């Protein structure tokens with residue numbers, strides 16, 4: 001019986017909650033998992049929440065779907081996804097859709113989409129953010145693939161997505177791998193956001209001697225203003241938490257080595273390929289890497305630090321808040337630049353304002369701030385950098401003196417703030433009339449005859465550095 005509106009195969013944390021979300025919204029959901037016990041458990045524990053159609057084989061799963069069939073894969077990213085795609089495709093017919101909701105690399109998604117398109121099937125690589133809770137209560141959904149597939153699939157996804165002011169946090173991002181790309185950049189921005197929050201905490205604790213509990217209050221207060229966001233909110237929760245076993249602040253009993261699953265690294269790798277300086281994300285990835293080298297850290301512990309601590313007053317709290325906001329604007333501006341560059345490289349034409357709109361709810365970086373980004377791109381869809389938007393430019397002007405004091409204070413007392421410092425350097429570099437890149441061009445021409453252009457006339461030139469030092473057109 002072909003009764004199900006949509007199917008989910010892979011019923012671990014994410015798939016199971018996504019299936020429940022569809023069922024709770026009145027959709028009949030076909031469910032399947034390689035190990036059948038997971039399917040049975042889902043139906044036993046949550047069968048009452050809606051209409052589930054369990055299957056013990058992929059064939060049965062596919063035949064329980066209404067045409068055009070829509071099957072979401074929520075399995076471990078990588079070879080498992082390819083294996084499941086192959087099993088599904090073998091039982092499907094032209095016009096059917098395979099939706100990959102896992103964290104696939106966008107280049108894999110491009111490859112899979114092209115291969116399935118040849119077979120007449122739609123492949124919709126879909127970024128899903130919000131973790132376990134989001135999958136159940138409303139994630140932010142970033143589907144790629146053909147616009148034609150979105151016409152039938154979109155309404156189902158929009159139904160289960162988070163809503164902000166009645167608008168679903170789901171939109172067709174663009175063709176083939178665009179959805180997974182944007183999800184990857186979202187995760188990269190999440191890395192940068194968390195790094196900046198961590199630096200704020202560290203600097204205020206070191207400079208002012210505030211306790212984690214006192215800092216929880218600071219973040220709680222910040223969450224009432226322009227920094228209002230999920231990450232700031234949970235920072236207050238984590239800092240305010242006491243370890244029940246020892247009575248110490250929770251943050252003090254956690255090993256200080258940050259792990260990563262790889263999407264931050266992918267974002268930076270892609271940015272390097274595209275030539276987009278995503279310094280905020282890169283510094284965040286490197287800071288996590290550095291934290292994970294305990295041997296080097298132990299060997300360096302006795303290296304010299306600053307002689308005396310700088311005098312820092314309570315006004316540092318407000319300075320750090322402003323520096324955090326300014327650095328966050330830079331990190332987001334860079335992430336959006338990467339989306340623009342990828343759109344040009346891969347022919348996607350992503351609507352950046354729409355991305356800001358669907359990140360307002362459901363996902364980890366959800367924030368009040370995203371409304372401002374949406375407004376900026378609505379006012380000027382061709383905005384060359386978010387920093388040039390009049391609202392953000394004014395916010396940066398307002399924050400910059402504080403930002404400079406924060407970076408100077410951190411350097412003076414020896415607290416590392418790579419996120420703040422690199423964001424400020426980016427800001428200062430971008431607004432410069434002349435950059436020292438001119439000298440670099442001179443050096444390249446000197447040692448490698450790499451040539452240069454001049455400010456005063458057209459053409460490409462080389463100076464005969466080892467000879468008469470005369471300039472000739474190259």
Ligand SMILES: NC(=O)c1ccc[n+]([C@@H]2O[C@H](COP(=O)([O-])OP(=O)(O)OC[C@H]3O[C@@H](n4cnc5c(N)ncnc54)[C@H](OP(=O)(O)O)[C@@H]3O)[C@@H](O)[C@H]2O)c1
Pocket residue numbers: 010011012013014015033034035038074075076077079080081083084101102103104128129130131132
């Ligand atoms: N966890 C999150 O917060 C989160 C957020 C966003 C996206 N994601 C992505 O969503 C996907 C699912 O995540 P998850 O945490 O729910 O699950 P997971 O731990 O990544 O994967 C476990 C699932 O994959 C299945 N599986 C593994 N190898 C398979 C194979 N060769 N053939 C068929 N099935 C196979 C498992 O089936 P068995 O039960 O038979 O082992 C199980 O259903 C992943 O791509 C993940 O990166 C996760």
